[in-house]
Structures are given as structure tokens and as C-alpha cells.
Amino acid sequence: MKRSFSIIGCGRAGLSFTKYLFKAGYPPAGFSSRSLESANLAAELIGFKGKVSTNPSDVIGDADIVLITTPDHVIRETAEKIAGHGGMKPDVMVFHCSGALSSDELSALKGANAKTGSIHPLQSFGSLDSGKNPFKGIMVGIEGDRECVDAAWKMAKDLGATPFQIQTSGKMLYHAAAVVASNYLVTLLKFAIDLLGESGVESDNRFEILKPLIMGTLSNIENAGAEEALTGPIRRGDTAIVKAHLEAIEESSPGMSALYKMLGQYTVEIAYSGKSISSDIRDELLSILNE
Ligand SMILES: NC(=O)c1ccc[n+]([C@@H]2O[C@H](COP(=O)([O-])OP(=O)(O)OC[C@H]3O[C@@H](n4cnc5c(N)ncnc54)[C@H](OP(=O)(O)O)[C@@H]3O)[C@@H](O)[C@H]2O)c1
Structure with a gap:
């Protein structure tokens, strides 16, 4: 019963x-x-x-x-x-x-x-x-x-x-995790969609252009974890590209460069803890992203 x-x-x-x-x-x-x-x-x-x-x-x-x-x-x-x-x-x-x-x-x-x-x-x-x-x-x-x-x-x-x-004591952080995963994912994707628009891509549905990349990344995280799923200029230690991204964003959408920098700093730490970049490259990237 x-x-x-x-x-x-x-x-x-x-x-x-x-x-x-x-x-x-x-x-x-x-x-x-x-x-x-x-x-x-x-x-x-x-x-x-x-x-x-x-x-x-x-x-x-x-x-x-x-x-x-x-x-x-x-x-x-x-x-x-x-x-x-x-x-x-x-x-x-x-x-x-x-x-x-x-x-x-x-x-x-x-x-x-x-x-x-x-x-x-x-x-x-x-x-x-x-x-x-x-x-x-x-x-x-x-x-x-x-x-x-x-x-x-x-x-x-x-x-x-x-x-x-x-844990009862961890409830607020548990909820913060859910908010980051759901609500801030919306914010992050809106940021990417807006940058694509600024780049001149003309489409009624810019999400569709990014969708295979997004779904592939989610699948990589699921299969191999966040450190392994990370690709791109920070993982490669490509400091010149990161610098150039920031210059382009500051020119087209200056209000968004702080978000790019903050996410970049967090991404540098993921790349470093995954042993993709040396401590020298980490310091160089962080100094670009802290400017
Ligand atoms: N909605 C979701 O997706 C979701 C998901 C997970 C957890 N939750 C949780 O579920 C709970 C309810 O959320 P909800 O989205 O279902 O809210 P909701 O749709 O606004 O419903 C809340 C209900 O509570 C009633 N109510 C308001 N004040 C009251 C009071 N003083 N005494 C008795 N009833 C009262 C309302 O009354 P009347 O209709 O009678 O005016 C309403 O029907 C929250 O704790 C929320 O965090 C919600």
C-alpha cells in the first residue's frame, strides 16, 4: 500500500x-x-x-x-x-x-x-x-x-x-549549479549568437549554425569529461588568437569583452589543470585576459 x-x-x-x-x-x-x-x-x-x-x-x-x-x-x-x-x-x-x-x-x-x-x-x-x-x-x-x-x-x-x-548544507550550491547549467547556458549561447551576428553572418536562425558544434561539445563532455572536451585557442596556448579575439570584441561589442575575459580566465585554468598548457603560457594568457 x-x-x-x-x-x-x-x-x-x-x-x-x-x-x-x-x-x-x-x-x-x-x-x-x-x-x-x-x-x-x-x-x-x-x-x-x-x-x-x-x-x-x-x-x-x-x-x-x-x-x-x-x-x-x-x-x-x-x-x-x-x-x-x-x-x-x-x-x-x-x-x-x-x-x-x-x-x-x-x-x-x-x-x-x-x-x-x-x-x-x-x-x-x-x-x-x-x-x-x-x-x-x-x-x-x-x-x-x-x-x-x-x-x-x-x-x-x-x-x-x-x-x-x-547534502542539506549544500542545497544552495546545488541550486547554483543548476542555474549555471541551465540559465547561464542561455546567456552563453546568446553571447555566441550575437557575436556571430556582429561577424556579418546573415541568417534567420544563427543557433542552427552553432548547433552541431554545441551538440558535439556536449557529447564530448559526456564521454570524456570537461578537461578532455576542451578544444580551441586556449587549449592550444595560442596567445595571439586570444589577444585578437579580444580586440575584435572590444571594437564590435565593447560591453561583452568583460564576459569573454572572465570565461577565458576560467578556461585557462581548465586547460592548465588538464596539462594542455605550461605555466608560462597560463601566465601569458591570464595577463592578456586580465588587461
Ligand atoms: N515550476 C517548476 O518548474 C518547478 C520545478 C522544480 C521545483 N519547483 C518548486 O515548486 C514550488 C512551487 O513552484 P511552482 O512553479 O509550482 O509555483 P506556482 O505555479 O506559482 O504555484 C504555487 C502555488 O502555490 C499557491 N500559493 C501561493 N501562496 C500560497 C500560500 N500562502 N498558501 C498556500 N498556497 C499558496 C498558489 O496559489 P493559488 O493558485 O491558489 O493562488 C499557486 O497555486 C517552489 O518551491 C518551486 O521552487 C518548481
Whole structure:
């Protein structure tokens, strides 16, 4: 028998958990949201006829698992509210789904004898209309009390995802890693697309020109690691080309040279630690990139 679950905060993440936990055989125990409309939407999604309320404390009494899927900034006050009210099962497990915050955000619940954890799907939840399980094949970061880690591990697998454990104290850096990999990749590729435009390449879709290079690089990182995947003038120790790049960027898009320099300095260290360049070349490259 799977554990029963209640959802507090019936938005994108909350509705996705509702639909796919139910599909995986987890019985629902109640739904709460700021608006009754959203809570009803979650209940209707799975044909649930039980407890629905704007007060989270009304819907958690029968739950083995409570998922707080409110925005991050109201997780702590929601935890304090339900801890103050009490009335939960003695072995209840309460999770939130934030990537940046740890289970410490739920500390008020420790006094109410609840076990706490966080379960963070590395996914951007969109509309449920596609009918595609958004958990299938994704990674889910988990931390918290032992019982919560075990239960979340099982939940993630039942949802079709792959769980992995993170340190509670490392949660913010874990989230920074996800932001760099996803959001800053967007920034990096926009930088490259803009430079291509400045170079005079005329195309409606400059990404398509860079795409095989990008996909090949990703594949090389996957197969051989970042140091081995690095190619180009820094790996070759070609100081004259790096200098010439900077001059060209400063002439066409002066605002972007600081970004090129910062990325270049980091790249020099990758090349040096991969033993592609000597310490003299490293110093020469760093002095060009620090000018
Ligand atoms: N969306 C994603 O791709 C994603 C991915 C991974 C993790 N997460 C995490 O999941 C959590 C929810 O994010 P989301 O994107 O699903 O947000 P969202 O779509 O904005 O949904 C948040 C829901 O919480 C409800 N809410 C707001 N304040 C509340 C309160 N004080 N009490 C009860 N309910 C309240 C909202 O209510 P009403 O609709 O009733 O007004 C809304 O339905 C966050 O911790 C986020 O970091 C999200």
C-alpha cells in the first residue's frame, strides 16, 4: 500500500505531483491552496471528493506525506502554520520542492514530531495538457531526515525519475549549479549568437549554425569529461588568437569583452589543470585576459 499524500499550493509543481503520484498509485488525502479554485482544480484533476480547503491544516490530518508546493518565500510560514495547528499523523513526513532551500526551512515541524525533507525535480513544469509525464527520465535531488530520504527516493522512482541524494548544507550550491547549467547556458549561447551576428553572418536562425558544434561539445563532455572536451585557442596556448579575439570584441561589442575575459580566465585554468598548457603560457594568457 502506497503512502497517502496531501498537496499545499496547487500550482505547476503541485498539479504535476498530484496527477502523477495518483497515477503511480498514491492515494490522495487533501488539497489546499491560497485560492479554493486552485485547490479544486487539483482535486478535479484526479476525481478526488475528499478534503479541499484554503486552510492547509484542514487537509493534512489523513496524510502520510505532505508536499508543500507553494512559492519558496511562503514555505517557512506554511510550515509554521501547520506545525502550530497540529493534528497530523504521528509519523507524517513533510516535504517542500524548492531547489534552493533545504529542509531546514521546515524546522518548525520538528517540534510537531513531523519528519522533514525536500524533494526537488530538476524539471521545468509546464502545462499538463501534453499528457507527457514530466517526471519521466529526470533527476530528482533529495535531502532531509533518513525516513524522508527513503520515502522520497521511492516516490521519485515511482514517478519514473532517478533520485539522488544531496547534502542539506549544500542545497544552495546545488541550486547554483543548476542555474549555471541551465540559465547561464542561455546567456552563453546568446553571447555566441550575437557575436556571430556582429561577424556579418546573415541568417534567420544563427543557433542552427552553432548547433552541431554545441551538440558535439556536449557529447564530448559526456564521454570524456570537461578537461578532455576542451578544444580551441586556449587549449592550444595560442596567445595571439586570444589577444585578437579580444580586440575584435572590444571594437564590435565593447560591453561583452568583460564576459569573454572572465570565461577565458576560467578556461585557462581548465586547460592548465588538464596539462594542455605550461605555466608560462597560463601566465601569458591570464595577463592578456586580465588587461
Ligand atoms: N515550476 C517548476 O518548474 C518547478 C520545478 C522544480 C521545483 N519547483 C518548486 O515548486 C514550488 C512551487 O513552484 P511552482 O512553479 O509550482 O509555483 P506556482 O505555479 O506559482 O504555484 C504555487 C502555488 O502555490 C499557491 N500559493 C501561493 N501562496 C500560497 C500560500 N500562502 N498558501 C498556500 N498556497 C499558496 C498558489 O496559489 P493559488 O493558485 O491558489 O493562488 C499557486 O497555486 C517552489 O518551491 C518551486 O521552487 C518548481
